[in-house]
Amino acid sequence: MKRFWAWGALIVGLLYFILPLIGMTNFSLKMRRGVYSFDAYAVVLGDPRFQQTFTYSVTLALLTIIVGVVLVVPTAYWVRLKLPWLRPYIEFITLLPLVIPAIVIVFGYIRLYNTSSWLPLTATSLGTDALLVFGYTTLALPYMYRAVDTGLRTIDVTTLTEAAQSMGAGWFTIIGKVILPNVLLAVLSGAFLTFAIVIGEFTMAALLNRPAFGPYMQLLGANRAYEPAALAVIAFVITWGCLGLIQLVSRFQKSAQRPV
């Protein structure tokens, strides 16, 4: 009896999730009247604006990952090694982007870094791109910091540092050649999540007027019928890919930690 209700709850729940996925896939294949075809995908993939915006967002995602790693790994390492009392405060700060809506943060950017301000980042397109990368780094901060900090917990930071120091390594060598390789799997899972967040992000890119993939999707959605469904399928596959890679990485992580 209990199992009956359990299956019931699960199947009803899963139906809710599967129907929209079927809906969007079905719709994306119906561009040609009467038959299923990949026309919508062909149109989307052949659209030069798709290629431009997608490339732009991929580039931004990679830059965000680099900035995030350079910012988070040394900080989390240093806090664990030298300033453990600071950890709760840093953790609190890294969780703030979950509390403050992205639209509020980007509103602050627009008012703080406009052309007449002390740091006119939005005056040039390169400056705005940089601002967007920093904005995305902020949005990804909760995930990146948690991933790296969890990774650091599994290694003996103090011993590794002392061993490296006694062989004459400086701080850059320690972080780059000792700590980073040891938390690489954790960094990778943070990186894939960052990628999944950045690739379709809409609010920041649209309000900063950058030609990113999210605003392109929204624009297409307002003007076309079948192509948006194809885009939704593509976006879902990308999200699934990123999360799948995280699973794969964490499985490696577990087997690497198992005592030999």
Added chain:
Amino acid sequence: MTTHVEIADTVRAERIRLPLHWLGVVPFTIFVLLFLILPTMKIAVGAFQTPEGGFTVTNLYNLFTPSILAAFDISIRISFASALLGCLIGFAMSAALVLGGLPQAIRGPLMTFSGVASNFAGVPLAFAFIATLGPAGFITLFLRDDFDINLRAMGFNLLSFWGLTITYLFFQIPLMILIITPALDGLKREWREAASILGATNAQYWRLVAFPILLPSILGTFALLFANSFGAVATAIALTGSSLSIVPILLYAQIRGDVLGNPNLGYALAFGMIVVTGLANAIYVWLRARSERWMK
């Protein structure tokens, strides 16, 4: 002798370098100040300023106009409904998984799927629901052609309170599953055994033991889900254009074109959002701390 001197030197050097440890967190601090704290402060301070820079509460007072209050009202109701249903359905699915005696093999895939679905928000999610429940959507047409049920004639519209709530559930339910499953795992077998030895029925065990222990995590997750849908911009805009006046869409339009005419009213609107999500999360943090006492 020389080694002693060297050691003494190093010790002295250590002592001199000690107060410089904080230098290691300077880049992080500067980054967070520039791209998180100061922009938010700018909004919060701006909400209390006149365009000339003087102090005022007029901006906040101006929020209390019928159209803005209506936007806050529908935003809060959508967030409340999607958080409540997200909690209930997510809890039911998670309980089925952990306590319902289902095969363990479905656990891994379900958790992975929850991770994917909770991140599948924004513009593509809106497209998926338009293709499903929109005017030409797959379920809409299916019900109309095969069962003669006309959703639109019955008053269902995706660009409405229920439309948005149903769509938001797609990322709310998985988030609940991701958070509550570990809590359900944490219910110790001994508690159930102790309860039944003392003569408790299954219902009594749930009402008097399990539920009070889980309640803080459930309420806490509720607060998190509430904030989560309250700040959602992209899904709402892709779904409704700007035809449904909820707070994030109002703020978006205000930033794009100053539709409210007064830039400082925009600050007040954004400040109102921070207050609502901040309160929801403060409740979350507080309840989380309470529930963790039992999860050791």
